[in-house]
Amino acid sequence: MTSNFNVPQVLPPSDPKLVVNGGSTLSGHVIVSGSKNSALPILAATLCCSGSSNLKNVPYLSDTRTMASILESLGAQVMSFGGDMVVNTDGIVSVEPDSSDVGKLRGGFFVIGPLLARFGEACVGLPGGCDIGARPVDLYIHGLRALGATVELRDGKVQAHVSNGKDLIGASFRLGYPSVGATETLMMAACMAEGKTVISNAAQEPEIIDLAGFLTNCGAVVEGAGTDTLYITGRRKLYGSEYSIMPDRIEVGTYMLAAAITRSCISISPVAHITLTCLADKLSGAGCKILQLSDDTLELSAVPWTIGDDLRGFSVKTNPFPGFPTDLQPLTMALLSTCKGVSVIEESVFENRMSHVTELQKFGAKIQVCGSRATVSGKGKASPLRGSQVNATDLRGGMSLVLAGLAAEGITEISGISHVDRGYESLEMKLQGLGANVIRTTTTTFPV
Numbered sequence: 173m174t175s176n177f178n179v180p181q182v183l184p185p186s187d188p189k190l191v192v193n194g195g196s197t198l199s200g201h202v203i204v205s206g207s208k209n210s211a212l213p214i215l216a217a218t219l220c221c222s223g224s225s226n227l228k229n230v231p232y233l234s235d236t237r238t239m240a241s242i243l244e245s246l247g248a249q250v251m252s253f254g255g256d257m258v259v260n261t262d263g264i265v266s267v268e269p270d271s272s273d274v275g276k277l278r279g280g281f282f283v284i285g286p287l288l289a290r291f292g293e294a295c296v297g298l299p300g301g302c303d304i305g306a307r308p309v310d311l312y313i314h315g316l317r318a319l320g321a322t323v324e325l326r327d328g329k330v331q332a333h334v335s336n337g338k339d340l341i342g343a344s345f346r347l348g349y350p351s352v353g354a355t356e357t358l359m360m361a362a363c364m365a366e367g368k369t370v371i372s373n374a375a376q377e378p379e380i381i382d383l384a385g386f387l388t389n390c391g392a393v394v395e396g397a398g399t400d401t402l403y404i405t406g407r408r409k410l411y412g413s414e415y416s417i418m419p420d421r422i423e424v425g426t427y428m429l430a431a432a433i434t435r436s437c438i439s440i441s442p443v444a445h446i447t448l449t450c451l452a453d454k455l456s457g458a459g460c461k462i463l464q465l466s467d468d469t470l471e472l473s474a475v476p477w478t479i480g481d482d483l484r485g486f487s488v489k490t491n492p493f494p495g496f497p498t499d500l501q502p503l504t505m506a507l508l509s510t511c512k513g514v515s516v517i518e519e520s521v522f523e524n525r526m527s528h529v530t531e532l533q534k535f536g537a538k539i540q541v542c543g544s545r546a547t548v549s550g551k552g553k554a555s556p557l558r559g560s561q562v563n564a565t566d567l568r569g570g571m572s573l574v575l576a577g578l579a580a581e582g583i584t585e586i587s588g589i590s591h592v593d594r595g596y597e598s599l600e601m602k603l604q605g606l607g608a609n610v611i612r613t614t615t616t617t618f619p620v
């Protein structure tokens with residue numbers, strides 16, 4: 173701890189911050205939560221179902237709470253008990269969700285597909301989510317039109333209806349890009365459309381398979397989930413069911429990177445190994461040792477006596493699944509700034525996902541950005557990161573600062589932590605369980 177830190181300047185309460193005293197190693201076991209990016213479309217899909225859906229392993233996050241509020245604003249009943257959420261959408265009274273809530277997350281927009289399919293109309297504000305690019309909704313609109321809906325953008329809202337009170341009609345169409353959210357939204361709509369739908373160039377992310385699993389449990393007929401072509405046969409009615417949300421593969425990746433950046437050894441479960449092959453290959457190539465301890469548990473070791481000289485840098489390009497996940501790009505950049513050698517990161521999914529760079533540079537990270545490419549030059553642990561006062565402006569960029577703080581020598585204070593709370597359940601508790609020195613505070617303690 174620096175001496176300045178011992179004499180904190182206490183400012184009035186404000187947004188929560190994380191304060192990390194970094195530089196020490198992690199150890200032990202961490203249990204990952206249910207997947208945010210599965211829970212959000214599955215919560216939207218409950219709008220397709222008569223009767224109650226009992227969802228298990230729903231992560232307790234600001235995003236899942238906001239999604240529950242969105243469903244409630246439509247007239248759904250939502251009850252939470254621990255990680256369970258029971259949703260009944262039989263009493264829906266509105267097809268226009270609260271726009272301020274939809275504006276808080278990308279997943280809020282997904283309700284347009286189920287609302288249109290079940291009730292014949294929907295009026296949904298433009299979504300929010302991480303500020304990492306323009307993130308238009310044109311692919312959703314093209315797909316809904318292909319299914320027979322009339323869709324217009326008016327007063328900042330997407331207004332859609334099915335002509336003459338009829339059902340959506342199954343169709344064959346190709347997505348211009350394998351968008352995760354558009355694939356999910358159109359899959360939900362097609363499940364209740366009349367006849368067959370074929371969606372080609374569909375996203376293949378594991379969360380698509382999870383959504384298809386829930387819909388199938390509810391009586392839908394979906395084939396091909398996890399490949400680039402979905403074949404869906406519409407059903408007039410779907411019925412709520414019990415379903416357990418898959419583990420969060422991005423959270424697994426986050427803790428793998430936390431172990432690597434602190435040169436530690438930790439174990440992680442539950443893990444669906446197949447969902448993280450890309451990251452595991454890159455980390456193994458860098459010198460980490462990854463062991464599969466059991467079907468759903470892995471151990472990652474980056475302790476000095478297993479990695480030899482030091483971790484080596486590597487180059488990576490983000491891509492839709494099965495490519496390297498864009499959601500792990502900022503966190504990987506934090507790790508690479510502590511590795512030996514020159515690494516190149518190319519972000520190909522979002523056009524503006526580099527805002528963490530200026531904050532990582534405050535730790536002393538050597539990163540140069542040119543368009544969508546970042547070059548990271550590191551000397552390994554021989555030139556360590558230094559604790560800093562930084563600001564999170566998006567979810568994963570914010571988490572990259574937490575990782576840098578864990579590795580850095582001295583104190584790091586991260587403001588804007590509400591962005592990180594959108595996607596990490598019990599963050600400081602899990603990190604503390606691994607031995608990290610991290611606390612949440614609403615007062616400023618950093619020397620100013």
Ligand SMILES: CC(=O)N[C@H]1[C@@H](OP(=O)(O)OP(=O)(O)OC[C@H]2O[C@@H](n3ccc(=O)[nH]c3=O)[C@H](O)[C@@H]2O)O[C@H](CO)[C@@H](O)[C@@H]1O
Pocket residue numbers: 209212278279305306307308309310311312313349350351352353354375498499521522523
């Ligand atoms: C809630 C959720 O599941 N979020 C995830 C989802 O976001 P999301 O579903 O928003 O991501 P998409 O796959 O749709 O976006 C990928 C690219 O397609 C573009 N695009 C998308 C739709 C559209 O109509 N037009 C268009 O041009 C986007 O601007 C972006 O450049 O997948 C992303 C890519 O793995 C992840 O980073 C997000 O964590």
Ligand SMILES: C=C(OP(=O)(O)O)C(=O)O
Pocket residue numbers: 209277278279300301302303499567568595
């Ligand atoms: C980009 C993300 O989320 P969202 O799509 O909700 O903004 C994310 O989870 O990293």
